Amino acid sequence: MTAKIELHLHIEGATPPALAREVAARKGVSTHGMFAEDGGYAWEDFTDFLRAYDRVAALFVTPEDHRQLAESVLRECAKHGVIYAELAISSDHVAEGDPVRFAEYLAAITEGAEAAETATGIKANFVATTIRHLGPDRAARAARLAVDCGHPRVTGLGLAGDERLFHPADFAPAFDIAREGGLKLTAHAGEACGAQSVRDALDALKLDRVDHGVRAVEDPALLARIIDEGVHLATCPGSNVALMSYRDWRAHPIGQLRAMGARASVSTDDPPFFQTDMTREYLELTSAFGWGPAEFAAMARDALDAAFCDAATKAELAARL
Template identity: 55%
Template sequence: MAEARGRAGASDAAQAHTAWAAVPKIELHLHLEGAAPVALTQARMARAGLAAAPLDEAGGYGWDGFSAFLAAYDRVADLYAAPEGARALAEAVLTQCAAHGVIYAELIMAPLDAGAAHGPDAGAWAERLAAVEEGADAAETACGVVCRLLPHVVRSYGPEACARTAKMIAGVRTPRVVGFGIAGDERVGRPADFSRAFAIARDAGLRLAAHAGEFGGPESVRGAVADLGVDRVAHGARAIEDPSLVALLAERRTPLDVCPGSNVALGVYPGWAAHPAPALRAAGCVVTLSTDDPPFFGTTMSREYAEAAAAWGWGEADFAAIARDSLDAAFCDAATRARLSARLPA
């Protein structure tokens, strides 16, 4: 009987997710390689004759703990290092986004050779960007999903390497590159350590975001705002632990790209009911919803909406407001924002 109830529960959950798929959504926190569909990765591995890693026995992405997740992520990213792989990946990821109602996505990507002693290769980066643009063009033509790119540096490489990478990113641009940020293990270094990289990006006219408030605690959010001058905080959930910080974020209307499914999967919170997104929103903070690395965490944008509705009682009006707030927080130009606005619920 328990097994039968489990099957029924899974079926009910799938139906709930499907019900939210048609709702237009804006996704601002999505890692390109972290969103690689498992089927696409399996196919690439089979063609290359590669062993099972990073796939587990169930055929998904296998990891146990945050550090292991980062390692698994890197193994997946290596499969898509060549321009051909990057193009296929971008098209597949954005097509999957569109299937869950996403009309606009900002993809986070980083130079794969950013940790090299000589610094990242500008030519290789330009080729990779061009390939991703081709994939994004194909997805937009086929599915109507609009994409912009947020190149990131990886904090574990250190401040100097991040500054070198920021200079390269600022000098190699495509029409879709609109922002800059920092990702990786936020327990490594302080936000202020990376202020030079952010100054380079800011001077180049890029909008700024930083991963903070996940494993680094509220102090990382405060540092991202005070020391890096970010326009948005990627994650930001743990700001709730500092009431004065919550008040500051609400006053400044600094958007938080919250990823509840990711936070729960990584053990930052024990479940959706414990997640502070509703409390942050009730306190006046700008809260957006994203998936982060969806196949690693067993989520989609439809599931994020379904879980938020079930755990927090959010309904159509809440999600419509979140979509509007998300579009306002997007780094796209005014003409693109106006075009997207017409596709959102009133």
């Protein structure tokens, strides 16, 4: 099986539906309207997806919940050949600014990650991800929490949520805190909004990479900048197609981006919500663009270069690639 690197994966958004059902049953929580007829999660549009995501995330409360979630998500990744994953985690969902609760949460998901690594060999780090629609003040508190925790697996700060709200510059203070604290930086841009959102995020937040970023293809000058500066785009084609940003896989810009020299990799974002996994992503890209082992190997190397992990880990992963 081809070894894969996944940089853009939200831990709650990757919850296997069977685990969500199990946890809900254990807690006596109603799942009415949570699941679609095909067994996946039910949602209608981007706004409704965010609501559905929060409903699933709310199932996981205790340290044991979070330990089980991390192990389950990473074991599922490993089944599809992923040897390294960066999990987007949100203190807003689990700790609400409380450093004690955040430390307990990190201990729990670290235990889960270690169990998954022992069982499958997959390695993982965590990107502390602020929620855009909760506002800049919450983002700054989350950034401070991520820096102050000093956890070795917390290697980056991200920005997710509703891209249509606020301006990237509003979150510059939070990203300054993280940068000064030694964390790497990424942010969602160019998914629900256009190319200007990517430019604004790069300018205001001084990012190390961009999550999604695909709509940069709509602006030749911006695309040239991304290529010249070697900005990595952690794209999620299956997510974009499911959310109807593009009509099908063949229309997705990742083919154009890589053909022009942009460093774009593939991840699954929130896989069970979008009926995807890394195996499907690779199969669909093969069908859409005729990619083979050489193209996927080059993409994995680009992803590893952009990973938020130390040099020793990169060397070990490079040998496995």
